[in-house]
Amino acid sequence: MSRFWSDVVKGLTPYVPGEQPKLANLVKLNTNENPYGPSPRALEAIRAATGESLKLYPDPNAEQLKAAIGKYHGIDARNVVVGNGSDEVLAHIFLGLLKQARPILFPDISYSFYPVYCGLYQVGFETIPLADDFSIQVDGYIKPNGGIIFPNPNAPTGCLVPLADIERLLQANTESVVVIDEAYVDFGGESAIPLTARYPNLLVVQTLSKSRSLAGLRVGFAVGHADLIEALERVKNSFNSYPLDRLAIAGAVAAFEDREYFEQTCNAVIATRKRLVGELQALGFEVLPSKANFIFARHPQHDAEKSALALRQRSIIVRHFRLPRIEQFLRITVGTDEQCAVLVAALKEVFAA
Numbered sequence: 459m460s461r462f463w464s465d466v467v468k469g470l471t472p473y474v475p476g477e478q479p480k481l482a483n484l485v486k487l488n489t490n491e492n493p494y495g496p497s498p499r500a501l502e503a504i505r506a507a508t509g510e511s512l513k514l515y516p517d518p519n520a521e522q523l524k525a526a527i528g529k530y531h532g533i534d535a536r537n538v539v540v541g542n543g544s545d546e547v548l549a550h551i552f553l554g555l556l557k558q559a560r561p562i563l564f565p566d567i568s569y570s571f572y573p574v575y576c577g578l579y580q581v582g583f584e585t586i587p588l589a590d591d592f593s594i595q596v597d598g599y600i601k602p603n604g605g606i607i608f609p610n611p612n613a614p615t616g617c618l619v620p621l622a623d624i625e626r627l628l629q630a631n632t633e634s635v636v637v638i639d640e641a642y643v644d645f646g647g648e649s650a651i652p653l654t655a656r657y658p659n660l661l662v663v664q665t666l667s668k669s670r671s672l673a674g675l676r677v678g679f680a681v682g683h684a685d686l687i688e689a690l691e692r693v694k695n696s697f698n699s700y701p702l703d704r705l706a707i708a709g710a711v712a713a714f715e716d717r718e719y720f721e722q723t724c725n726a727v728i729a730t731r732k733r734l735v736g737e738l739q740a741l742g743f744e745v746l747p748s749k750a751n752f753i754f755a756r757h758p759q760h761d762a763e764k765s766a767l768a769l770r771q772r773s774i775i776v777r778h779f780r781l782p783r784i785e786q787f788l789r790i791t792v793g794t795d796e797q798c799a800v801l802v803a804a805l806k807e808v809f810a811a
């Protein structure tokens with residue numbers, strides 16, 4: 459704290475990202491990165507964009523990327539807004555669409571950046587408890603509100619809300635914006651993007667960080683009715699005209715064009731997830747049904763925090779949240795088959811000790 463700080467800064471509670479330790483030979487299963495790396499075509503496009511042209515500002519509207527996203531999803535590029543990671547898009551959504559007279563609603567166990575944005579932008583919120591099986595039940599959100607947001611699949615549980623339930627929520631909730639954060643949808647979920655054509659209050663957010671393995675490039679986007687997009691463009695153009703640099707635009711466009719690599723790597727993660735779940739269940743873990751590139755599991759006999767520490771001593775890092783209801787869970791990113799085998803072998807050792 460310093461006397462030079464503004465009152466706003468004094469009141470902030472910032473988000474704490476998963477750690478990025480700079481150790482060699484680490485089995486890093488704590489921040490849901492994709493183990494397979496970006497499409498070789500995306501890397502080639504980034505290299506090709508590295509030259510004299512970097513002296514020039516990028517396209518402030520990233521038209522080429524909006525067109526590539528539009529083509530991929532079969533929608534008009536005018537229904538797309540892009541940002542420096544979906545976290546930035548989400549920030550603009552909280553200020554531009556969710557800051558309303560009534561509190562917004564999100565799950566009690568969810569992406570921990572949502573309450574941080576509420577703090578930054580002074581957005582009132584109410585949390586809706588997950589069901590006992592840790593699923594999101596949309597009926598709990600059918601009441602007056604200033605907006606609704608949840609990830610689908612949810613984080614850190616991995617549980618998916620069926621699209622039919624999202625549509626039921628949209629039919630019951632026509633007076634505020636419903637934001638579906640689809641950071642993990644490509645690992646077995648069904649996107650709500652097609653519903654944006656019929657529901658003018660639906661906004662769907664996606665990222666290239668997880669399924670397209672470009673967390674380091676920082677590209678995210680949202681899809682929705684032109685009026686919602688215009689609100690976000692107004693915020694974006696009042697904050698940073700050039701959120702995406704030339705390399706990010708080039709790499710992201712190429713990533714969308716390489717559908718084959720994308721599908722192949724998503725399928726590999728899904729296949730490994732299935733094996734990992736079986737192996738953890740064989741060790742006695744209770745594993746929540748995951749449609750994400752991570753699993754959320756607890757062991758009835760072994761304390762989660764102690765297990766996480768023991769794994770860390772073996773250079774394996776997973777995520778543990780010291781939060782009510784989930785303090786006995788570990789969130790484990792689905793790595794390669796080799797990484798998951800190392801994890802399972804280490805857990806066997808830890809539990810035997």
Ligand SMILES: *Cc1c(COP(=O)(O)O)cnc(C)c1O
Nearest residue numbers: 543544545569609641665667678
């Ligand atoms: C990872 C994640 C994001 C943020 O992704 P970036 O595009 O890397 O900023 C957003 N929402 C959820 C639920 C996430 O897990």
